[in-house]
Amino acid sequence: MKRIVLLLVFQMSVAPVIFGQTATKVEVLDTRSTNEPPTFYNREAKFEFKNRNTVGAPGTGIYSGLLTFAPWGDNSGQNHHQLNFNDGGLFYRSGLPNNTSWNNWVRVLTTETDESLFLSGVLSVNTNSDAVLTFNNTDDSWQYFQFKQSGTRKTWLGLHSGGDFCINKENGGDIVLNGANVGIGTYSPKSKLAVEGQIRATEVKVLADISVPDYVFEPDYELRTLKETKEYIEENKHLPEIPSAREIGENGIDIGDMNMRLLKKIEELTLYQIELLERLEKAEQEISQLKNK
Incomplete structure (x- = not known):
């Protein structure tokens, strides 16, 4: 005193x-x-x-x-x-x-701990005349971290007490994470995005450097015969160029690559149907000629 x-x-x-x-x-x-x-x-x-x-x-x-x-x-x-x-x-x-x-x-x-600083309201840290870092608790559920530049809000992110995370960027609303893996439902993501659970979306677009198998329709493409395909299936229990159930269980599947493999099989199946149609038409012509005789 x-x-x-x-x-x-x-x-x-x-x-x-x-x-x-x-x-x-x-x-x-x-x-x-x-x-x-x-x-x-x-x-x-x-x-x-x-x-x-x-x-x-x-x-x-x-x-x-x-x-x-x-x-x-x-x-x-x-x-x-x-x-x-x-x-x-x-x-x-x-x-x-x-x-x-x-x-x-x-x-x-x-008095809870000597290592913690509790603040209510807004904490602003001025790094220079054009950059301001603001921590703002606007209610009991969201913690907002606001970044300003030249007096104009550029980016803010929010952390929710329930575990939610959001980023809002004024020009486009982009979220950019450089050099880090993101995990949802997992603490050790081994990919750029790892999700443990369901993914629900109205649209999914996969962009990859994958060759579309339209070469199947080229004249020099060697189409496996149906007999060869039958023999392969009897021996391996799966389609040619399609991974087995065991391989998928161990390694998963690449959606883009698998879609191209399935597209190739659809195109080959179309060629088989065209070949069968030509044989059917030829057989009908021969039957018609025999009837005329």
Whole structure:
């Protein structure tokens, strides 16, 4: 506690004499059951013993100490200020002298841990004149991290208490993660995007450097005969150029590559059908000629 020195000046007939007295304590008023508004205080500093719930201060414990600074008597002197000390830490609030209620309490320090800093409202870090990093808790569920440049909001991201994550970029809404794997439902993603569970989408587009098998329709393409295909299936129990069930179970499938393999089989099947159609038409012609004879 700082010492308060009181200077008592007495005017005497011969010469002025100055007496000094040192205060040994500051009186604490027991006003535990009241919560006075800013209008109650006028040009004073006061320390009071308060019931914590009566003044609505966060923290822990039944009682608290309330320190009030009221530098002026009306709004022209701007805010009155209060600090509340309790077992949960140190809390601050303010209010204009003419107001009948205080603003909300804000945590300044906490007794929960010496390694944590608890802030309420907005924390701005100015790295230079054009870049500002802002941390803003707008409600109980979202934590927003806002990045500004040249006074204009460029990008913000949000972390939700339920585990959700969002990024909003003003020009296009892009999400960019460079040099990192992303896991959903897994803590050790081994690919750029690893999802443990279902994926539901209205549209999926796979872009890859894959050759579309339209070469099947070229005249020099050697189409496997149906007999050869039959023999391959009897021996391997799956179509040629299609991985077996065991291979898919162990390695999964590449969607783009598998779609091209299936497209190739559809094209080959179309050629088989065309070949059968030509044989059928030729057989019908021969039958018709035999009937005419």
